Amino acid sequence: MSIDKKITDDLVANGVSFVTTVPCKQLAGVIDEIEARDEIFHIPSNKEDEGMGLCAGAWMGGKRPAIIMQNTAIGVTINTLATLIQYYRMPLPMLISYRGELREPVACQVEMAVHTKALLAQMNIPTYHFHKQSDVDELDMILKYTFMCNKPVAILTDANFWGGYGDQ
Amino acid sequence: MIRSEILREIAPILRDHLVVCNIGLPSQELHMIDDQPTNFYMLGTMGLSSSIGLGLALAQDKTVISIDGDGSVLTNLGTLPTIANNVADNYILMIIDNGSYGSTGDQPTYAGKKTKLEAVAAACGCENVVTCKDVDTGATLQAALHSKKMTVIVVKCDSGNIKLPVITMDPVVIKDRFMKAVQA
Numbered sequence: 001m002s003i004d005k006k007i008t009d010d011l012v013a014n015g016v017s018f019v020t021t022v023p024c025k026q027l028a029g030v031i032d033e034i035e036a037r038d039e040i041f042h043i044p045s046n047k048e049d050e051g052m053g054l055c056a057g058a059w060m061g062g063k064r065p066a067i068i069m070q071n072t073a074i075g076v077t078i079n080t081l082a083t084l085i086q087y088y089r090m091p092l093p094m095l096i097s098y099r100g101e102l103r104e105p106v107a108c109q110v111e112m113a114v115h116t117k118a119l120l121a122q123m124n125i126p127t128y129h130f131h132k133q134s135d136v137d138e139l140d141m142i143l144k145y146t147f148m149c150n151k152p153v154a155i156l157t158d159a160n161f162w163g164g165y166g167d168q
Numbered sequence: 169m170i171r172s173e174i175l176r177e178i179a180p181i182l183r184d185h186l187v188v189c190n191i192g193l194p195s196q197e198l199h200m201i202d203d204q205p206t207n208f209y210m211l212g213t214m215g216l217s218s219s220i221g222l223g224l225a226l227a228q229d230k231t232v233i234s235i236d237g238d239g240s241v242l243t244n245l246g247t248l249p250t251i252a253n254n255v256a257d258n259y260i261l262m263i264i265d266n267g268s269y270g271s272t273g274d275q276p277t278y279a280g281k282k283t284k285l286e287a288v289a290a291a292c293g294c295e296n297v298v299t300c301k302d303v304d305t306g307a308t309l310q311a312a313l314h315s316k317k318m319t320v321i322v323v324k325c326d327s328g329n330i331k332l333p334v335i336t337m338d339p340v341v342i343k344d345r346f347m348k349a350v351q352a
Binding site for chain 1: 339
């Protein structure tokens with residue numbers, strides 16, 4: 001089974017039916033899979049804090065949401081995480097493309113990668129790092145944990161997890 | 169009319185619907201004028217009233233009114249294409265456009281200068297954009313509700329604020345009460 005399908009299956013199995021995305025090359029396959037699924041309403045957002053607003057509304061409307069984005073978005077969303085998602089205590093699985101890690105071809109991506117885990121730790125956000133393909137086996141448990149504790153939870157997925165960038 | 173006078177006038181309409189209310193003075197005013205479990209007060213996160221409201225409208229069938237401001241829409245301008253391209257006919261975005269950042273001391277916004285949010289919304293693809301004068305807000309909102317079409321209302325009004333207390337209700341209580349009202 002492809003990793004994109006496995007991730008989407010886990011989301012669906014955990015009742016996630018509202019997913020917002022800001023694209024990343026690494027996430028293209030899973031975004032395609034989410035778009036194709038009838039069980040999930042896919043709403044692309046223009047910026048990740050906007051996406052978190054959509055997710056907050058969907059949660060209060062009775063849907064389980066998720067956001068898919070790049071780790072650069074942590075820099076964009078600190079205020080929204082603190083004053084909306086955490087302050088009102090809402091669950092939010094964040095499937096994050098962890099750019100700037102091993103096998104990264106673009107140097108600038110490293111500049112946010114070095115801050116990513118520190119920022120998440122400072123925010124007391126439970127954080128998981130998928131580095132090998134088999135790490136995806138934990139996704140189901142992470143989703144259950146997220147909706148158990150009503151917190152934002154970060155799942156960092158690096159280039160090695162996605163199988164690298166090919167011939168770059 | 170200033171925003172608080174408009175909210176006082178439309179409160180009898182708002183109370184029958186789910187309302188997502190913008191951070192700062194708008195939420196404090198609505199809380200003081202007519203606190204309802206169907207009101208979601210934003211205590212922080214400037215700019216996301218329209219996004220929260222759209223997510224809520226897409227997730228369930230009841231009518232949702234997002235009360236936003238011109239300054240807050242400018243801070244999250246990307247919301248308008250998202251609204252336009254994800255039509256929810258149970259959603260009304262009401263932008264109280266007083267041309268100023270009211271909660272921070274009435275500094276002028278660009279919407280009070282050259283920028284026309286109604287034209288921006290239309291250019292983003294929003295199909296039902298209505299501009300009205302402050303005195304016509306109630307009738308315009310009522311017409312939008314009757315139309316059962318997703319509508320963006322831009323209310324042109326005066327800038328100005330009243331003195332009133334902050335909301336001391338716990339955010340988790342606001343959310344819990346609101347979610348029960350959504351499900352009721």
